[in-house]
Amino acid sequence: MSNALLKRESVKRVPPAQWEASDWTWQDLLTLCKPRVVVVMLVCALVGMALATPTLPSLAVMVYGLAGIGMAAGGAAAFNHVVDRRLDAMMLRTSQRPLATRRMPTPLALIWASLLSVAGISLLLWQVNALTAWLTLGSLIGYALIYTAFLKRATPQNIVIGGVAGAAPPMLGWTAVTGQLGPEPLLLVLIVFAWTPPHFWALAIHKRDEYARAGVPMLPVTHGEAFTRLQVWLYGWLTVAVTLLPFAIGMSGAVYLIGVMVLNLRFMYWNWKVWRGADPQAPLAAFWFSIRYILGVFGVLLLDHYAGLWAFT
Numbered sequence: 023m024s025n026a027l028l029k030r031e032s033v034k035r036v037p038p039a040q041w042e043a044s045d046w047t048w049q050d051l052l053t054l055c056k057p058r059v060v061v062v063m064l065v066c067a068l069v070g071m072a073l074a075t076p077t078l079p080s081l082a083v084m085v086y087g088l089a090g091i092g093m094a095a096g097g098a099a100a101f102n103h104v105v106d107r108r109l110d111a112m113m114l115r116t117s118q119r120p121l122a123t124r125r126m127p128t129p130l131a132l133i134w135a136s137l138l139s140v141a142g143i144s145l146l147l148w149q150v151n152a153l154t155a156w157l158t159l160g161s162l163i164g165y166a167l168i169y170t171a172f173l174k175r176a177t178p179q180n181i182v183i184g185g186v187a188g189a190a191p192p193m194l195g196w197t198a199v200t201g202q203l204g205p206e207p208l209l210l211v212l213i214v215f216a217w218t219p220p221h222f223w224a225l226a227i228h229k230r231d232e233y234a235r236a237g238v239p240m241l242p243v244t245h246g247e248a249f250t251r252l253q254v255w256l257y258g259w260l261t262v263a264v265t266l267l268p269f270a271i272g273m274s275g276a277v278y279l280i281g282v283m284v285l286n287l288r289f290m291y292w293n294w295k296v297w298r299g300a301d302p303q304a305p306l307a308a309f310w311f312s313i314r315y316i317l318g319v320f321g322v323l324l325l326d327h328y329a330g331l332w333a334f335t
């Protein structure tokens with residue numbers, strides 16, 4: 023697509039919403055936190071915590087760790103709403119968000135995002151450990167500032183680089199328990215990192231026209247749909263390869279291997295459908311399956327961990 027078409031001037035905005043700045047509800051404060059995304063991240067963090075210890079993580083680490091990571095991730099998401107408020111208003115999918123409709127004043131969202139972020143990082147510093155707090159702060163800045171304010175508008179590789187921030191939660195869970203990094207938590211990051219392109223680009227294919235109209239240089243906009251479909255297929259294979267590593271390095275056992283192979287078969291079935299491009303419904307279906315897939319991968323990691331422990335007791 024030519025640069026001219028990417029110019030914001032050519033954007034046909036969705037009709038302006040008829041809202042007053044005082045029409046916001048308490049529910050909107052939750053919406054700003056992207057709660058469903060954060061919940062899946064917390065599941066990954068919880069599995070990271072469990073894998074870090076042969077016994078159960080302490081209740082305090084689980085409660086304070088998940089609360090701190092959750093608040094920081096919610097705060098990062100709220101910053102994303104603030105930075106993207108004009109962009110969100112241009113896309114149908116995001117046009118009803120509290121700031122996009124202008125029903126919530128931006129300063130209020132900014133205060134909410136700051137409060138959550140400071141509370142989350144402080145809780146981790148105070149009750150968990152410094153390493154987890156600083157790594158969480160790095161992810162927060164990586165998503166809210168580096169991805170949202172810069173990369174998203176600058177390059178079709180935005181989500182690949184920005185994906186590092188979103189992939190951090192299992193590592194944050196691990197360091198919350200151990201206070202140190204190691205190959206295992208980095209491998210868990212690698213799994214989510216490799217999964218992010220098939221997860222997002224499948225949706226981006228489906229929403230290509232909206233991104234184009236809003237002038238966001240997502241891969242299907244800049245390099246076309248066929249190239250993006252190929253990338254979904256290739257990153258899908260990379261994800262499959264990376265998910266086999268926990269078994270290969272002896273971190274997980276047969277329960278994980280069997281479970282992840284079943285999940286990978288289904289994951290690659292959808293990625294193949296996307297790659298073929300014959301079914302126009304496939305990209306959206308692949309996107310939704312990608313969420314069940316990542317939950318499934320972390321689910322079988324957990325199952326295998328405790329199945330292994332029970333086998334030895």
Ligand code: HEM
Pocket residue numbers: 058059062063066115181184185186188189214218221222225313316
């Ligand atoms: C930079 C990395 C990522 C990008 C660009 C991305 C992008 C997106 C987008 C655009 C949506 C649609 C949101 C909506 O329509 O409300 C979405 C949904 C979702 N994402 Fe991601 N995502 C990323 C990383 C992650 C990660 C790491 C997780 C969890 C581990 C995750 C979990 C989800 C979930 C659960 C949804 C569904 C939300 C709902 O039901 O409304 N995403 N993602």
Ligand SMILES: CC(C)=CCC/C(C)=C/CC/C(C)=C/COP(=O)(O)OP(=O)(O)O
Pocket residue numbers: 056059060063091094095096098099102106116158159161162165170174187188190191
């Ligand atoms: C501290 C920590 C773990 C931070 C991670 C923060 C976090 C909630 C990341 C979410 C990833 C995501 C949904 C990206 C999409 O943003 P987008 O702006 O491209 O999508 P949108 O158009 O739906 O807003």
